[in-house]
Amino acid sequence: MDHMKIHLGVSVVMIALFMITLPMLSLGQTSRFRHKIDKSEILLQFQKQLFKPLNSKLEEFQQAFEEDYQAEDYVFDAFEAFKKADSAYEPVLQNWVKQFPASYAPYVARAEYCCACALQARGNKRAIEKDQNEYKEMERYYSLALLDIDQALKLNVGIDVCYALKVEIGMALEKEELITNALIEASKYHPYGYRVRLKYLQTLTPRNGGSYEKMDGFIVSCTKFAVYNPKLKELSAAIPADRGSALSYLGKYDQAVKMYTEALKYSNHHSYYADRGDAYAKWQDYKHALEDYDRALELSPNDPEYLRSKAQALSNQKRFIEVQKMKGQSRQADTDDDWSLKKPSKDENVQAIGHYQKGDDFRRSGQFEQAISEYTEAIRFLPDEYILYLYRGRCYFQMKNDEAALQDFLHVIERKRDNIESYIKITFIYANRGMYDDALNSITSAITLKPDDGEAYYYRGQVYEKKGMNIEAVQDIRQACELGYQKACREYKINK
Secondary structure (H helix, E strand, C coil): CCCCCCCHHHHHHHHHHHHHHHHHHCCCCCCCCCCCHHHHHHHHHHCCCCCHHHHHHHHHHHHHHHHHHHHHHHHHHHHHHCCCCCHHHHHHHHHHHHHCCCHHHHHHHHHHHHHHHHHHHHHHCCHHCCCCCHHHHHHHHHHHHHHHHHHHHHCCCHHHHHHHHHHHHHHHHHHHHHHHHHHHHHHCCCCCCCCHHHHHHHHHCCCHCCCCHHHHHHHHHCCCCCCCCCHHHHHHHHHHHHHHHHHHHCCHHHHHHHHHHHHHHHHCCCCHHHHHHHHHCCCHHHHHHHHHHHHHHHHHHHHHHHHHHHHHHHHHHHHHHHHHHHHHHHHCCCCCCCHHCCCCCCCHHHHHHHHHHHHHHHHHHHHCCHHHHHHHEEEEEECHHHHHHHHHHHHHHHHHCCCHHHHHHHHHHCCCCCHHHHHHHHHHHHHCCCCCHHHHHHHHHHHHHHCCCHHHHHHHHHHHHHHHHHHHHHHHHHHHHHHHHHHHHHHHHCCC
């Protein structure tokens, strides 16, 4: 139980950065670069393999940043166009590198692609069931990315996109030295750079073993240099943005909106508008969601992700309006008996059972999307039947849709408080997000309800391990073994 955790020495890093920046206080810059990055235009040139003008465009963005800190977001946004795990990209990237081996642009683009593939390979693995074998493909892609990053830096040592990718990779592989060195190296060439520091802040979030206190300390140490780069003030958006992300995972979308609104007080970056738009959309406030997506698209024209989000919100809004009309018609037809409170008729019961049985068939055959559709139809007829939420939650869980699964398992507990499986699944989801206190609350509730459940003790031990509470972890795993949970017995012997 000695999994490595990232607890970076923030004070040590800041001393090093201070020593780097101290003699360079004459580098204040004023903004002259006012382009907006059209990712669709970049991808169109890429797909048509117009590599020469594409190189010129990307190198122009990098050159602008080297002359002016205010152009930093543009070079990052431009290269992020390639951060997509699309297999069609690979042969085009290989051809680009082959044709222009002396340009750093194709290497950086391919590194972005490899990082996206690494994230896809890792998937949404359950942190408390981490198995190193599941990470081999992720590690392979990150190794390829690092090769391209190193080659790009040989051609131009001042590419902060590369240092930010190194921080990202170091965080995923739990390599503290890679993270720290990347931050220090980036600061040699751009002592008042913003985006590498923003990426570094992600390593200090609570879900990565840090805290908001550590994040705030790092932000304060950086913003003292805002006179040389005003964008450093925007680092203050990182804490409310992270809180917003955590609240969205919990399904607390109204509170998430408040946190993203707080983040936007510090930074006008398009990603914060898009994130708030996502929270509004999940809250079914499509009017404000669409306004935020439009604002994000003004700042990042034709961004493929934002266009997809806006299209989905428009589709959901249309469906939502249709449902509301149907509800209104139903109420008007029977004003004395609210449709939502009607007990199912015999015919409705028959239909619900039919959908339930079809859902079971699909679930057993691994056709989870079809199963979800059938269980949803059954819930429409029997909205208080916990078993339907349980089985639909299992399907969402298998599809790595943790957010939907969490909501279904919470519905199960509301209807059947002693359903241990739901508590365990909720524990998985919270632990996977680094929300270990919430995970502990969930699994402890299960143990309280069923104190002789060895599996529950085992998973609580796993959560304790993630929190670094090894004594409590060993005690729970031993208890799970004594209660007959064989997986715990095997692990206890391994770690004894």
